[in-house]
Amino acid sequence: MMEPYKLYYWPTIQGRGEFVRLALEEADVPYIDVARGKGGMQAMIDVIAGGRDGRAAFAPPVLQAGGLLIGQTANILMFLGARHKLAPRSEEGRLWCNQLQLTIADIVGEAHDTHHPISVNLYYEEQARESRSRARDFVVERIPKYLDYFESVVRANPGRGGWMVGSRLSYVDLSMFQLLDGLRYAFPKAMEAYAERWPGLMRVSGRVAARPRIAAYLASKRRLANNEDDVFRHYPELERGVRVKPLRG
Incomplete structure (x- = not known):
């Protein structure tokens, strides 16, 4: 043990x-x-x-x-x-996973800044007006920019299996599930409107959620609920009046 x-x-x-x-x-x-x-x-x-x-x-x-x-x-x-075999064995593959994970970290940071655009030392209520502007830009411009990129990664992956990297699940797939779950919680209307834009990512997310160990974890008390003290927060006013761009042809 x-x-x-x-x-x-x-x-x-x-x-x-x-x-x-x-x-x-x-x-x-x-x-x-x-x-x-x-x-x-x-x-x-x-x-x-x-x-x-x-x-x-x-x-x-x-x-x-x-x-x-x-x-x-x-x-x-x-x-x-x-x-633990959650990344390729080759140095090139491990570096590619790390590069994608760092890019996920970038969008997670931007998601956090939608409710704290001025300072982490101020309450959301003290910067709510600025948050509305930041959230609008994030939903309309930044989410598509990032997720279009990640969708292209799935489509370009030469490995068979429909994962982000290679032919088997990696920690990047787990992180993509978590990113999409957080975005759906924070911006449910926008993510529903965007749903058909990223079919590859949605398949990855669904397959991760269905894996036995992950499914058991998600159903357990160990999985904490989303809340408004977290990185991803749902403030309905941040989606009010926001119109997402149409699906690309």
């Missing part, structure tokens, strides 16, 4: 830690969601603040694997991907 991984992340939100949780669940490896246990928040704060040899993480998530402390979502997933 391998020593359980320790995941340090906020205990009440999916956030960026959820991308890591999905990989751990699919890999079927033991892990402890530290901050959700007794004394866990302080343990997480200690890990972030202390680090090892001066190599403190800037923010969670952090994964502890034996003597290793690994920060940054994409970095953690690159590690897990190589260790």
Whole structure:
């Protein structure tokens, strides 16, 4: 039996830690969601603040694997991907997965900024007017730009199987599921209107959700509900009056 991984992340939100949780669940490896246990928040704060040899993480998530402390979502997933067959064996394939994951991180950051366009130190209500402008641009311009790109990745993938990379599931597919799930929660009207625009991505998302370990996780209490303290937040007023662009011919 391998020593359980320790995941340090906020205990009440999916956030960026959820991308890591999905990989751990699919890999079927033991892990402890530290901050959700007794004394866990302080343990997480200690890990972030202390680090090892001066190599403190800037923010969670952090994964502890034996003597290793690994920060940054994409970095953690690159590690897990190589260790648990959630990425190609070749260096080229692993780098491609990491590149796609970093691009997913970019759109996740932009999604967060729709409700905090001025400062993370201000409440949403203190920047609601600016949020409406930012959300309109995100829905009309940025979501299509990113998801058109990811759709092209699926279509161009030479591997058979309809996945993002190669011929088998990778952590990028798990992350694409999480991205689409978050976008559907935050902007349900827009994503419904866009539904036919990205058939390849929608197939990837559906196939991920149907995988036995992922389906069991999604139905369990371990899967936290979306909420308005999270990265993806649903404020109906941010979709009000927004018209998405028509499907390309």
